[in-house]
Amino acid sequence: xxxxxxxxxxxxxxxxxxxxxxxxxxxxxxxxxxxxxxxxxxxxxxxxxxxxxxxxxxxxxxxxxxxxxxxxxxxxxxxxxxxxxxxxxxxxxxxxxxxx
Amino acid sequence: xxxxxxxxxxxxxxxxxxxxxxxxxxxxxxxxxxxxxxxxxxxxxxxxxxxxxxxxxxxxxxxxxxxxxxxxxxxxxxxxxxxxxxxxxxxxxxxxxxxxxxxxxxxxxxxxxxxxxxxxxxxxxxxxxxxxxxxxxxxxxxxx
Numbered sequence: 001x002x003x004x005x006x007x008x009x010x011x012x013x014x015x016x017x018x019x020x021x022x023x024x025x026x027x028x029x030x031x032x033x034x035x036x037x038x039x040x041x042x043x044x045x046x047x048x049x050x051x052x053x054x055x056x057x058x059x060x061x062x063x064x065x066x067x068x069x070x071x072x073x074x075x076x077x078x079x080x081x082x083x084x085x086x087x088x089x090x091x092x093x094x095x096x097x098x099x100x
Numbered sequence: 101x102x103x104x105x106x107x108x109x110x111x112x113x114x115x116x117x118x119x120x121x122x123x124x125x126x127x128x129x130x131x132x133x134x135x136x137x138x139x140x141x142x143x144x145x146x147x148x149x150x151x152x153x154x155x156x157x158x159x160x161x162x163x164x165x166x167x168x169x170x171x172x173x174x175x176x177x178x179x180x181x182x183x184x185x186x187x188x189x190x191x192x193x194x195x196x197x198x199x200x201x202x203x204x205x206x207x208x209x210x211x212x213x214x215x216x217x218x219x220x221x222x223x224x225x226x227x228x229x230x231x232x233x234x235x236x237x238x239x240x241x242x243x244x
Contacts, residue, residue, distance in 0.1 A: 008126070009126070010123050010126065010154050010157075012153065012154050012197065012198065013122075013123075013153070013154055034125070034126045035123050035125070035126030035127075035154075038123065038154070038157065038198070041198065041199050042199055043199030044197065044198055044199045045197070047199075061167070062167030062168050063125075063168060065163075065164045065165075065166075065167060066125055066163060066164060066165040066167070066168045066170065066172070067123070067124065067125065067157060067160060067163060068157075068160035068161055068162045068163040068164070068174075068204075069160070073199075082167075083167075
């Protein structure tokens with residue numbers, strides 16, 4: 001069983017991302033959406049957490065662009081996806097866990 | 101003008117500070133705050149804005165909301181100078197914690213009519229200690 005986790009809260013305000021990283025298995029995927037995309041920024045306390053995660057980390061491009069950032073500001077290992085990529089992730093995994 | 105209204109108009113100018121601690125778009129707080137600031141600007145008070153914690157994300161440049169179907173309200177910050185709202189205090193520690201620097205923020209300016217309409221920056225970086233002092237010197241604080 002593989003799970004797609006979605007995180008939509010800023011990690012600087014809520015501990016959703018931290019808890020998600022602590023509970024995701026190695027074959028899971030974590031997708032950062034809405035204010036969750038701030039967890040993908042490089043040069044923060046979360047850059048190390050995401051780059052050392054066994055699970056694959058993705059970030060929704062549209063939400064990142066809305067907030068003024070692009071791939072150059074994202075931590076190593078975080079993959080950008082568009083809405084089609086979001087759908088693919090949902091299809092590739094057995095279930096979705098939406099961290100709210 | 102009635103006597104009562106005249107008294108009101110002659111009243112002491114108060115120091116208003118709008119405190120912004122939320123990122124844009126994920127919640128409605130940032131947009132609502134900006135709307136209240138623009139409305140409040142009509143009342144000729146001593147207005148300043150504070151950007152603390154995730155609030156600093158509101159001022160990041162190059163915001164492009166085309167693909168999320170939400171209005172990009174960041175250009176409205178440029179209008180503040182025309183309403184004599186020209187003190188935007190940004191907390192340096194909040195920028196640092198988020199991997200940001202002043203280069204990541206929009207360039208916001210106002211024209212100083214007492215100095216031959218010279219364009220001056222509206223954004224001032226302050227330390228957490230300075231922000232603490234600023235917060236302590238207000239008559240009214242509106243927190244978003």
